[in-house]
Amino acid sequence: MKNFQIIKALSSSSAVTGKAKDNSSMFIAGGTNLVDLMKKNVVAPDKLVDINGLDLKKIEFLKGKVSIGALAKNSQVAEDSSIKEKHPLLALALAAGASQQIRNMATVGGNMLQRTRCSYFYNTDMPCNKRVPKSGCGAIGGSNRMSAIFGASDSCIAVHPSDMCVALAALDATVLVEGPKGKRQINFTDFHRLPGNTPEKDNTLENRELITSVEIPDHNFTKNVHYLKVRDRTSYAFALVSVAVALDLKNNVINNARLAMGGVAHKPWRLFETEEFLKGKTVSEEIFRQAANLSMKGARGYGENDFKLTLGANAITEALTIAASK
Known part of the structure; x- marks a missing residue:
C-alpha cells in the first residue's frame, strides 16, 4: 500500500x-x-x-417514506425495530450479509459502492477489464463459478456482491446524491450499471458525487417477504444466488409482487416481468414454478457457473413459497 x-x-x-x-x-x-x-x-x-463526521447517520420515518442516511451502519438499519416492522425484507437482507463485526462498521453508502469480489479483479497479476480496461476478462474461459448469468458482456462477467442492494432494488428505493452540480435523485434500479464495454464503471454516480441517503416508499410488503441466500457456507460468504421476494397477498391472491436476484449479474437483477406475471394469480406451487422459469429467461452460463441456471429457478420457487406461507 x-x-x-x-x-x-x-x-x-x-x-x-x-x-x-x-x-x-x-x-x-x-x-x-x-x-x-x-x-x-x-x-x-x-x-x-x-x-x-457528516450528519448522515439518521433513520427517519417521514410522510410516505423512510430516509436512511448514507453513513448509517448496516447493523443499525438491520436491527432498527421500525425497519423490521415496515421494511422487513431490508432487515433480512442486511442480516444475511458479511459478519456481525463487518455490519457494525459497514455503511449503507459503502455497501452500495462495494466492488465485485471476482478473483481476477483482486489479483493484479491477472487480466481484468474492470481493474485495467482492455486488459481482458480472465473469468471468461477461466474460473467463473461465482460469475454472472444475466446481463454480462464480452468485457466482464463479474457480479455485484451486495445483499442489501438486492432488497433495495426490489423495494423501489431512491438514491439521493450531492455533487458539484447540486443534488439529484437516482432510481435504485438505475444506480448500478451492467458492464457493457465499460465494466470499470460500477454505477451512475458522476465525478465527485457523494451519496447522502436512500429513501424507500411506504408499501404493503410488511408480512409475506423472504430473503433467500444460497452460499457455500452459512456465514461470511457471498451469494451464489440470492432472491428477495415481497408479496402483497389477500385471500391467497397476489395483489402485488416485488422480486430481485443477487449473485447473478453486475447489478442487482430486478425481475419486472415476473412481477407482472404474478399479479392477480392465486398462490400455488405451479404458479411459482412458472414464475421461476420465466425469471430465468435469457440466462447464460459460462462453464463452471452453469449450475446457477438450475439453482436460480429453484431458489426463486423456494423464496416465493416461503414468503407466501408467512
Missing part, C-alpha cells in the same frame, strides 16, 4: 470540494471494502476524504 493523505470533511459540500481538489482522491467511511482494495493495490488513491 502506498502512502496517502487523509482529510476530514465537516459537511457534504466540503466533502465534495475536498475530493474535487485531487482526481485520485476517494471517500472513506467504514472502509470495509476500500481498505482491502488498497492493501491489494487494486486501487491506490493519493488522498482519502473521511466523511464519518
Whole structure:
C-alpha cells in the first residue's frame, strides 16, 4: 500500500470540494471494502476524504417514506425495530450479509459502492477489464463459478456482491446524491450499471458525487417477504444466488409482487416481468414454478457457473413459497 493523505470533511459540500481538489482522491467511511482494495493495490488513491463526521447517520420515518442516511451502519438499519416492522425484507437482507463485526462498521453508502469480489479483479497479476480496461476478462474461459448469468458482456462477467442492494432494488428505493452540480435523485434500479464495454464503471454516480441517503416508499410488503441466500457456507460468504421476494397477498391472491436476484449479474437483477406475471394469480406451487422459469429467461452460463441456471429457478420457487406461507 502506498502512502496517502487523509482529510476530514465537516459537511457534504466540503466533502465534495475536498475530493474535487485531487482526481485520485476517494471517500472513506467504514472502509470495509476500500481498505482491502488498497492493501491489494487494486486501487491506490493519493488522498482519502473521511466523511464519518457528516450528519448522515439518521433513520427517519417521514410522510410516505423512510430516509436512511448514507453513513448509517448496516447493523443499525438491520436491527432498527421500525425497519423490521415496515421494511422487513431490508432487515433480512442486511442480516444475511458479511459478519456481525463487518455490519457494525459497514455503511449503507459503502455497501452500495462495494466492488465485485471476482478473483481476477483482486489479483493484479491477472487480466481484468474492470481493474485495467482492455486488459481482458480472465473469468471468461477461466474460473467463473461465482460469475454472472444475466446481463454480462464480452468485457466482464463479474457480479455485484451486495445483499442489501438486492432488497433495495426490489423495494423501489431512491438514491439521493450531492455533487458539484447540486443534488439529484437516482432510481435504485438505475444506480448500478451492467458492464457493457465499460465494466470499470460500477454505477451512475458522476465525478465527485457523494451519496447522502436512500429513501424507500411506504408499501404493503410488511408480512409475506423472504430473503433467500444460497452460499457455500452459512456465514461470511457471498451469494451464489440470492432472491428477495415481497408479496402483497389477500385471500391467497397476489395483489402485488416485488422480486430481485443477487449473485447473478453486475447489478442487482430486478425481475419486472415476473412481477407482472404474478399479479392477480392465486398462490400455488405451479404458479411459482412458472414464475421461476420465466425469471430465468435469457440466462447464460459460462462453464463452471452453469449450475446457477438450475439453482436460480429453484431458489426463486423456494423464496416465493416461503414468503407466501408467512
